[in-house]
Amino acid sequence: MKKPVELIFELSKPGRKAYSLPACDVPEASEKIPEKFARKADARLPEVFEVDVVRHFTRLSQLNYAVDIGFYPLGSCTMKYNPKVNEVVSRLPGFLRIHPYQPEEMVQGALKLIYDLEKMLCEITGMERATLQPAAGAHGELTGLMIIKTALEHRGEGHRNKIIIPDSAHGTNPASASMVGYEVVEVKSDERGNVDVEDLKKLMSGEVAGIMLTNPNTLGLFEERIDEISKIIHDAGGLLYYDGANLNANLGKARPGDMGFDVVHLNLHKTFSTPHGGGGPGSGPIAVTKELVPFLPAPLVEYDGNRYYLNYDRPSSIGRVRSFYGNFNVMIKAYAYILTMGPEGLREVAECSVLSANYLMKRLRDYFDLPYDRWCKHEFVISGNRQKKSKGVTTLDMVKRLIDYGFHPPAVYFPLIVPEAMMVEPTETESLETLDAFAESLIAIAKEAEENPQLVKESPKTTPVTRLDEVTAAKRPIVKWEFES
Numbered sequence: 001m002k003k004p005v006e007l008i009f010e011l012s013k014p015g016r017k018a019y020s021l022p023a024c025d026v027p028e029a030s031e032k033i034p035e036k037f038a039r040k041a042d043a044r045l046p047e048v049f050e051v052d053v054v055r056h057f058t059r060l061s062q063l064n065y066a067v068d069i070g071f072y073p074l075g076s077c078t079m080k081y082n083p084k085v086n087e088v089v090s091r092l093p094g095f096l097r098i099h100p101y102q103p104e105e106m107v108q109g110a111l112k113l114i115y116d117l118e119k120m121l122c123e124i125t126g127m128e129r130a131t132l133q134p135a136a137g138a139h140g141e142l143t144g145l146m147i148i149k150t151a152l153e154h155r156g157e158g159h160r161n162k163i164i165i166p167d168s169a170h171g172t173n174p175a176s177a178s179m180v181g182y183e184v185v186e187v188k189s190d191e192r193g194n195v196d197v198e199d200l201k202k203l204m205s206g207e208v209a210g211i212m213l214t215n216p217n218t219l220g221l222f223e224e225r226i227d228e229i230s231k232i233i234h235d236a237g238g239l240l241y242y243d244g245a246n247l248n249a250n251l252g253k254a255r256p257g258d259m260g261f262d263v264v265h266l267n268l269h270k271t272f273s274t275p276h277g278g279g280g281p282g283s284g285p286i287a288v289t290k291e292l293v294p295f296l297p298a299p300l301v302e303y304d305g306n307r308y309y310l311n312y313d314r315p316s317s318i319g320r321v322r323s324f325y326g327n328f329n330v331m332i333k334a335y336a337y338i339l340t341m342g343p344e345g346l347r348e349v350a351e352c353s354v355l356s357a358n359y360l361m362k363r364l365r366d367y368f369d370l371p372y373d374r375w376c377k378h379e380f381v382i383s384g385n386r387q388k389k390s391k392g393v394t395t396l397d398m399v400k401r402l403i404d405y406g407f408h409p410p411a412v413y414f415p416l417i418v419p420e421a422m423m424v425e426p427t428e429t430e431s432l433e434t435l436d437a438f439a440e441s442l443i444a445i446a447k448e449a450e451e452n453p454q455l456v457k458e459s460p461k462t463t464p465v466t467r468l469d470e471v472t473a474a475k476r477p478i479v480k481w482e483f484e485s
């Protein structure tokens with residue numbers, strides 16, 4: 001029987017070749033490779049024809065799911081369609097071929113782009129200035145918390161050693177806080193899915209450095225008492241950190257700066273037209289209030305009315321957090337995206353992404369448990385608890401079945417406060433037909449869970465491999481061919 005994926009080593013036959021090299025046209029080196037470094041036996045490489053190589057890699061590429069293939073409703077990690085024009089722009093030779101060591105005079109265009117993008121992001125977030133150095137969201141969190149720490153030290157408040165984080169938060173938040181040396185204190189969520197303000201008041205003390213919040217939070221819900229929370233933290237001498245990894249719902253509608261936040265990170269690779277997954281590249285700019293500007297990483301790009309330049313003269317800066325300019329290619333795409341959308345277009349992103357999420361939530365609410373029954377923002381969380389209790393079919397089973405229906409699963413088992421959570425983020429780039437097809441698939445799966453639970457538990461059926469041991473796959477990945485001998 002034909003195996004679903006034939007690996008290139010399995011196709012190997014001695015003597016087959018996929019290359020032809022021209023004859024050597026330079027003299028052979030007089031020095032031979034020293035004996036101890038020389039290979040004793042030929043390298044064990046697959047021997048195949050060129051067409052085998054092409055088919056091997058093309059087949060592998062077709063096993064990947066991607067947002068360019070279908071709907072990718074991954075809550076808390078906005079996976080939206082990113083217009084191809086931004087990719088094209090980011091590869092213009094004038095951008096692509098510059099070298100980070102080129103003198104400022106030769107890269108005025110690149111510096112202007114960084115300068116203008118910083119201004120745009122400050123406008124969008126309601127902040128004073130920003131650094132584009134951090135290479136990802138978590139890197140931005142680390143940078144932002146270092147700024148908070150340094151700012152408090154400058155106030156003579158360096159003893160503050162606690163950061164408050166809600167129990168619904170993204171896992172990178174507590175991880176970043178402890179990397180900076182803070183003790184993480186968890187604040188509970190209330191029954192509406194907001195920060196429990198009474199619990200927060202109890203946690204306040206002279207040791208609190210600040211709070212990290214996501215708004216809308218990871219339940220997709222807007223923090224209804226954000227003004228009050230901001231006052232509580234500021235009155236106690238702390239600072240507010242905003243996790244803006246997924247800004248879709250707020251674009252042109254609500255600004256972290258106006259909510260009272262002091263530091264904001266953005267994920268250009270979620271909201272601003274860079275696809276993500278597979279480890280990068282990303283960009284996690286940090287924007288801050290006027291008070292915190294002195295502590296931003298050096299250098300910042302400045303304009304003297306005549307030319308753009310890198311300003312290293314920043315005595316209170318936390319220092320550099322990334323080599324050269326950061327991930328410049330991602331910045332170009334964000335710049336092109338913001339320019340092509342314009343203020344009205346960005347506002348429409350917010351409106352459509354919120355509308356799509358509420359539409360899907362309403363379509364699914366009768367078939368799954370809905371732990372927080374309110375209007376959502378760009379995403380919502382449903383629970384597979386009903387199916388688990390009834391027939392022992394878990395959320396994991398149901399989202400694996402979704403693969404058979406042609407969809408990428410939503411984020412699952414997160415946030416941690418919702419048992420059997422499914423976190424769905426449709427984004428603004430999907431048509432009504434796609435949203436309907438997704439809703440109908442999940443509804444069909446809910447029915448299957450009742451009538452034929454075994455089918456759901458044994459899914460997916462349509463993929464080359466079915467259920468993997470995900471822990472072993474992550475901890476002990478086998479990334480190279482092992483010879484049997």
Ligand SMILES: *Cc1c(COP(=O)(O)O)cnc(C)c1O
Binds near residue numbers: 077078136137170
């Ligand atoms: C994705 C995400 C992060 C982390 O961003 P990375 O670029 O993956 O480091 C932080 N917070 C939230 C809410 C996120 O969705």
